[in-house]
Amino acid sequence: MHGRLKVRTTEEERERKKKEQTLKVKAYRAAMAKIQEKRRLQQLDDEMLVLTSQILLRNPDVSTLWNIRRECVEQKSLNIDDVDQRQAIYDTELNFSEQCLLVNPKSYNGWHHRCWTLEHSPTANWEREVMLCSKYLKMDERNFHTWDYRRYVVEKARTSKQNELDFCTEKIKANFSNYSSWHHRSLLLPQLYPYEGDAQPKRAMNEEKLKEELEMVLTAAFTDPNDSSAWFYQRWLLGYSRQELDVCAFRCDNNRAVLSFTNPIILTEEDVVITDSKGNIKKKITNWKSINGAKSDTTWFCSLNGDKVLEHINDQYLLELHITDINVKQITLKTYKQSVYFFKPPNQSFTFTENVLNELQTQLESCESLLEYEPDSKWTLLTSALLMRAIGSQKYHDKSLKYLGKLEKVDILRENYYRDMASKWILEKYLLDWTSSEDFPGKLDLRNEEHLNAIFYPQYLCIADIVLVSEKLNHYSDKKQLQGFIAFKL
Amino acid sequence: MDFTSFAKPSNVDGNNENNSTDLHFWKHVEYIENHGKDQDDYEYCMTEFLRMSGIYWGVTALDIMNQLDRLDRTSIIDFIRRCQCPVTGGFAPCEGHDPHILYTLSAIQILCIYDALNEIDCEAVVRYVSGLQQFDGSFFGDKWGEVDTRFSFCAVAILTLLGRMEGTINVDRAIKFVMSCCNQTDGGFGSKPGAESHAGLIYCCVGFLSLTQSLHLLDVDKLGWWLCERQLTSGGLNGRPEKLPDVCYSWWVLSSLTIMGRLHWISAEKLKQFILTCQDSETGGFADRTGNMPDIFHTLFGIGALSILGFEGLKAINPTLCMPQYVIDRLGIKPQILSKP
Secondary structure (H helix, E strand, O other), X not given: OOOOEOEOOOHHHHHHHHHHHHHHHHHHHHHHHHHHHHHHOOOOOHHHHHHHHHHHHHOOOOHHHHHHHHHHHHHHOOOOOOHHHHHHHHHHHHHHHHHHHHHOOOOHHHHHHHHHHHHHOOOOOHHHHHHHHHHHHXXXXXXXXXXXXXXXXXXXXXXXXXXXXXXXXXXXXXXXXXXXXXXXXXXXXXXXOOOOOOOOOOOOOOHHHHHHHHHHHHHHHHHOOOXXXXXXXXXXXXXXXXXXXXXXXXXXXXXXXXXXXXXXXXOOOOEEEEEEOOOOEEEEEOOOEEOOOOOOEEEEEEEOOOOOOOOOOOOOEEEEEEOOOOOOOEEEOEEEOOEEEEEOOOOOOOOOOHHXXXXXXXXXXXXXXXXXXXXXXXXXXXXXXXXXXXHHOOOOHHHXXXXXXXXXXXXXXXXXXXXXXXXXXXXXXXXHHHOOOOOOOOEEEOOOOOOOOOOOOHHHXXXXXXXXXXXXXXXXXXXXXXXXXXXXXX | OOOOOOEOOOOOOOOOOOOOOOOOHHHHHXXXXXXXXXXXXXXXHHOHHHHHHHHHHHHHHHHHOOOHHXXXXXXXXXXXXXXXXXXXXXXXXXXXXXXXXXXXXXXHHHHHXXXXXXXXXXXXXXXXXXXXXXXXXXXXXXXXOOEOHHHHHHHHHHHHHHOOOOOOOOHHHHHHHHHOOEOOOOOOEOOOOOOOOOHHHHHHHHHHHHHOOOHHHOOHHHHHHHHHOOEOOOOOEOOOOOOOOOHHHHHHHHHHHHHOOOHHHOOHHHHHHHHHHOEOOOOOOEEOOOOEOEEHHHHHHHHHHHHHOOOOOOOOEEOOOOEEHHHHHHOOOOOOOOOOO
16 A cells, blocks of 8 residues: 555544445455356456456556456367457457556556566567556656566567667667666667777776766756756766675685685685695695685685695795686785785776876866856766766875765764775775785784774784784674684694 | 545654554554455455455454454465366456456465465466466466566465475576566666566566575665655655655565565654555544555554564564565475565
8 A cells, every 4th residue: 555645534424424335345255256256167258358347446556357368268269260259259358457556557467467568469569568558657757667568579570679779778868867778778888889989897888878877967957956867877886896706815824824815706606726836736726615604605614734735935836726707817926924815905986098087177167167056066076076076096096085975974863984984095005005014924014094984994803913903893704704814823 | 536625634744743653553453354254345346356366465464463363264274275277277356356466476475384284286276377387488477478577576485485486487588587677776676677676566577686695686775765765754765766655565665675575764753754644533444644544554564563563462474475574484484585784
């Protein structure tokens, strides 16, 4: 029951309504009883269609009645060879479901019945269905049933993707505040304008089109800065997916090994081998255990029982990997004390071509001008911060964090989201800087980062012997992954 | 529904000082207890096509409120037994209607709460569910071929509750299908591949991944952001961008965020206030929005959300299965849940 306002009525009105409803209940029960009796007797005839339609027009959610109609259709078309006559049976259903959908355009049953009818009818006019969708989307441009149905019939009608994109552009131009259209668009562009470069993370579309889309979406967003639809699309264009699955850290001595990944994976009987520079196998590491005792995890460890894996620590060692979904097959290891390691700091920013970068710079300037007039505009603040990250996360590090700080105040409902995002950005920079510090990789000292409120990349810390955290992050010391490499002594 | 008479004054934003922090606990108990006592009630009669789910909503809400003994266990179990289809093994919403996976899940959930799975033919249920899986891993809702990620959730939820996930369906393919419905733009899920993200379906897919121990496939921070953006200034949550808030989304969004360890990304206090303004202080029960008609569906999701938010006097609820946690513990089920970073 959605969107039904509770109204106060007079006693008289209530009585009248009650009487009316009692009659409706009686009529419904009588019709249902008759339908069920006829079904028992397999009388799947025209009368059955009339009886079911009376109820379905008022209440299309009674699924069983749709099932009965389909039984009628199957029964009636059984002994008819003439194509036109058979088609007429199906056309009745198409007309009827259209009538129902006009009354209740959000009926799962109504839309499904239409799909079923078209799939089973001798001839189906898919173009007509595409037109029907356009008509229904005019009535409600956010009805996801209509959009889903549209994607289904467009495929059947073999409408070109370019036509669909044009339809979409038209819809968006008519009303920017239409998340459904933006979504539809996001499905078409990667197919029409695929990205063919090799930059990581992968772009959704080629850069030329990306630039055009960025221009279009910003115009839309500025038309009504409080409408979220275009801003969501903008963030997708800037790219904010999690990192692609990759090895991010490894360390091993004669007693233990630890291996971690950008995202959680299920590591079972995969091949991980340490070789010398000539390719001689020094140790095949199996029996990986998740650090949290989970099925999937980012960090895995293994006890090596003091095997002489690394005989001459100054030799060159390599890590060979044969893990499904991981592209890297061989990694050159570095030496630290009596161990070898590998480390690749997190990087979530794109590296754009000059052309796109210029556009991003222009957009950032536009956002900054808007902020002069509306300094508390949430979406402008957020987008500015994201643009800065996309242009140069190092260059704009402090300023982008300042914007997140501001967002914590102007968008208080989500203050913890911004706080977590700030923690993420701080740690990203910290891990990058760590690689060139003299403590690397033995010691990681996070005590001076006062805005670090959560640790989003625990898997990167597993190669350190010791991780020092401030008082407020102290609860992390209970978490195994932050106890540092030394804790893996089993 | 006619709007001829005057509207009930509604407690909209900033005007909810009246009773806004009180839960009308006993009113809600009464509301649920009386639901269906008048078999000729118009609303009750017109919703018989979802009766089984209606009972599940009432039973669960009352159990969370520790008042389950107010309903008649025996007659409910008898009703469920009568609804199992002797041919397919699936459950109908009520007698005279056809079986469907939606009502099969509701029936199994009620039986688990009553610790009464031995009352029905569980093997037949397993056969029904596994028979609905398609080659691409998706599930039909019934033999008429509608495909939807809701049905994927129902299938694994039923099999998990029956302890029969192993060797009955192709779990890898089922996961593959659900992931093919994941949208790159927002990390959310729709009802089928390419469908727009929607909080209700996100709950189904996140719940599905929780039950199949596959949450590592989620882009948690991307989806978490989209979900926390569902909270509006009223404190209520909507199901898609630029839509109105609704108490049932308190459940779909809140449980998804909880499973993903990102509950702290919204304001729990503001949401609690919103949910409480959707109570009907006269009749009991919760409506979708402040000032609207209450119903049993929104009553469960209002109570369930308050339980997740740690409201005093309510039993803990499991975010994946929307059932009392003690029932899930009794069954020895451990849906995957991610910890807060």
